[in-house]
Amino acid sequence: MLPDEPIVTRWFDGQSPRARKVRLRIEGAELLMHTGVEVRHYPLNEVRWPERRSHGQRQTDLPDGGMIQHADAVEWDAWWQANHQMESPIVGWMQSWRATLMAMAGTVVFLAAAWVWGVPWLSQTLAHAVPDSLEVRVGQQSLQQLDRLFLEPSKLPEAQQADLRNRFERVVEQAYPAGDAPPWQLSFHASEILGANAFALPGGYIVMTDELVELLKDQPDAIVGVLSHELAHVQHRDGMDMMVRASLVSALVGVVLGDASGFIATVPATLATQSYSRDAERRADAHAASMLHAAGLSPSAMAVFFERMQEEDRGDDEKGKANKDEDKEGVALPIAISSHPDHGERIRFFREWKQ
Ligand SMILES: [Zn+2]
Numbered sequence: 258m259l260p261d262e263p264i265v266t267r268w269f270d271g272q273s274p275r276a277r278k279v280r281l282r283i284e285g286a287e288l289l290m291h292t293g294v295e296v297r298h299y300p301l302n303e304v305r306w307p308e309r310r311s312h313g314q315r316q317t318d319l320p321d322g323g324m325i326q327h328a329d330a331v332e333w334d335a336w337w338q339a340n341h342q343m344e345s346p347i348v349g350w351m352q353s354w355r356a357t358l359m360a361m362a363g364t365v366v367f368l369a370a371a372w373v374w375g376v377p378w379l380s381q382t383l384a385h386a387v388p389d390s391l392e393v394r395v396g397q398q399s400l401q402q403l404d405r406l407f408l409e410p411s412k413l414p415e416a417q418q419a420d421l422r423n424r425f426e427r428v429v430e431q432a433y434p435a436g437d438a439p440p441w442q443l444s445f446h447a448s449e450i451l452g453a454n455a456f457a458l459p460g461g462y463i464v465m466t467d468e469l470v471e472l473l474k475d476q477p478d479a480i481v482g483v484l485s486h487e488l489a490h491v492q493h494r495d496g497m498d499m500m501v502r503a504s505l506v507s508a509l510v511g512v513v514l515g516d517a518s519g520f521i522a523t524v525p526a527t528l529a530t531q532s533y534s535r536d537a538e539r540r541a542d543a544h545a546a547s548m549l550h551a552a553g554l555s556p557s558a559m560a561v562f563f564e565r566m567q568e569e570d571r572g573d574d575e576k577g578k579a580n581k582d583e584d585k586e587g588v589a590l591p592i593a594i595s596s597h598p599d600h601g602e603r604i605r606f607f608r609e610w611k612q
Contacts, residue, residue, distance in 0.1 A: 261282070261340075262336075262339065263280040263281055263282045263291070264280070264281050264327070264332070264333070264336040265278065265279075265280055266278075266279060266280075266281060266325055266326070266327045266333075267279070267325065267326050267327065267328075268290065268292070268323060268324070268325050269323060269324045269325075269326065270323050271319075271321065271322035271323045271324065276326070277292065277293075278293075279291060279292050279293070279325075281325070281336075283301065283340040286300060286301050286302070287299060287300060287301060288300075288301055288304055290319075297321075299319055299320055299321075300320070303320040304317060304318070304319060304320065305317065305318040306337075307333070312330065313330060314326055314327060314328045314329075314330060315327040315330055315333040315334075376502060376505065377502070379505065379509075380498050380501040380502040380505065380508075381498055383501045383505075383508055383509065383512050384494045384497040384498040384500075384501045385494060386512050387494075387497055387501070387508075387511075387512055389460075391511070391517050392459045392460045392494075392497055393459075393460035393461075394460075394517070394521065395458075395459045395460065395496075395497065395500060395520075395521065395524055396458045396459040396460025396461065396462045396496070397460065397462075398521060398524050399458045399459065399462070399496075399524055399528055400458055400462050400464070402524065402525050402528060403458075403464070403528065403590070404446075406450075407448050407450050407451050407590065408446040408447070408448050408451075408464070409446060409447040409448065409449075410446065410447065411444075411445035411446050411447055411467050412447050412467055413445050413467050413470060417470070418445050421443075421445075421465075421470065421477070421480060421481075422443055424477055424480075424481050425443065425480075425481050425484045425485075427552065428481050428484075428485065428548055428549070428551075428552040428554070429441075429488065429548075431551050431552040431553070432485070432547070432548040432551040432552060438488070438492075439461055439488065439491045439492045440461045441461040441462075441463055441488055441491055442461055442462055442463065443463045443464075443465065443484065444462070444463070444464055444465075445464075445465055445466070445467060445470065446464055446465075446466055446467070447466065447467040447468070448466045448467075448468065449468075451466055451468070451590060451593060451595070452466065452468050452469075452569070452595065453466060453468040453469040453471070453472040453473075453565075453566070453569065453595060454466045454468065454469055454590070454593045454594060454595045455469055455483050455484070455486075455487055455593065455594045456487065456590060456592050456593040456594065457487035457488070457490040457491050457495075457496060457592075458496050459494070459496040459497045459500065461491045463484060463487045463488065463491070465480070465483070465484065469483065472562075472565055472569070473561070473562060473565070476558060476561050476562070478549065478554045478555070478558035479558040479559055479561050479562040481549065481552075481554065481558075482545050482546075482548075482549050482554075482556070482558050482559035482562065482607075483545075483559070483562060483594060485544065485545035485548040485549060486541045486542060486544070486545040486559075486594065487541075487594070488544075488548070489540060489541035489542075489543075489544030489545060489548075490533065490537065490541050492544070493537065493540060493541075495533045495534075495537040495541070496533075496592070498537070499527065499531050499532075499533060499592070500520075500523070500524060500527050500531075502531075503523060503526075503527040503530075503531050504519075504520060504523035504527065507519035507520045507522075507523055508520045528590075528592070529590075529591075530591065531591060531592070532591035532592055532596065532597075533592055533597075538597050542559075542603060542606055542607070545559060546559070546606075546607060546610045547612075550610075550612055556607050556610040557607055557608050557610070558607075559603075559607040560603075560604045560607040560608045563600040563603045563604045563607070564600075564604055566595055566600055567600045567601070567604075570600075
């Protein structure tokens with residue numbers, strides 16, 4: 258059946274019980290009904306068309322109370338199909354796959370843009386809007402969690418801990434002459450699982466392992482460099498940003514409504530799985546280099562740290578796959594410094610650093 262071709266069918270006018278023979282045509286956005294006496298016009302979108310998938314006769318309800326009954330479903334459907342192209346642009350548009358796909362593509366683009374620009378913006382804004390008290394709570398919660406899982410009491414002598422703390426304190430004082438350094442709190446812990454490592458948590462909690470102190474015992478400037486890197490994470494609230502990003506909705510509720518319990522509950526899972534972004538790491542490295550420089554130390558001291566990490570990684574590889582399960586370094590805690598990728602790139606960065 259061709260478009261434009263009318264179908265001959267039966268019409269009930271809604272008053273008389275007798276059917277009359279009519280011809281139907283679709284023209285533009287209208288259904289035209291030729292009764293033999295007159296031509297009636299019905300807007301297509303006011304006609305209630307029959308369900309096409311059903312069997313049996315096709316019944317179409319007209320807006321004026323009339324009704325069309327067509328006994329031959331196959332013939333009706335063929336007529337409908339042939340006239341499908343003739344539907345009003347709006348009906349056609351809504352039904353067209355191409356439009357649907359384009360709408361979907363538009364949605365995807367919108368969501369991608371929201372993800373790429375909106376989420377970082379929102380998480381950063383929220384991370385900085387989080388009150389200090391909540392940040393400290395999140396930090397404490399995180400530290401407790403990590404303490405249970407990974408940390409043992411430090412075996413470093415008190416005097417050595419105090420010496421390292423003082424060294425770092427002097428560097429901070431020189432790097433922040435205005436005294437506007439973020440608050441920080443350094444603790445040492447032994448950790449067989451984490452190995453030579455350090456990490457920063459929200460609220461300014463910085464943890465360094467005995468193993469890292471041991472690895473760099475002849476390189477105190479490198480130890481201070483690692484701590485400077487961690488202080489940069491504290492200053493830029495990278496930990497908070499990461500937590501907020503991982504649980505955007507509950508963080509939003511926490512900040513806006515002040516009920517942070519849902520947000521706090523997400524902390525353990527976030528800690529175990531998320532890492533700081535590459536940008537945050539680069540920024541922290543640059544910050545560490547500037548701090549060392551400001552304190553009259555050479556940023557290249559940090560290169561020594563990454564070179565030794567590289568050697569350690571090689572040593573682990575030689576131990577073979579048998580020890581793979583025990584070798585949890587870099588897997589256990591993504592935010593820790595030894596998990597950060599690209600030792601080679603960072604060695605170059607600190608060797609070649611210029612103000
Ligand atoms: Zn880092």
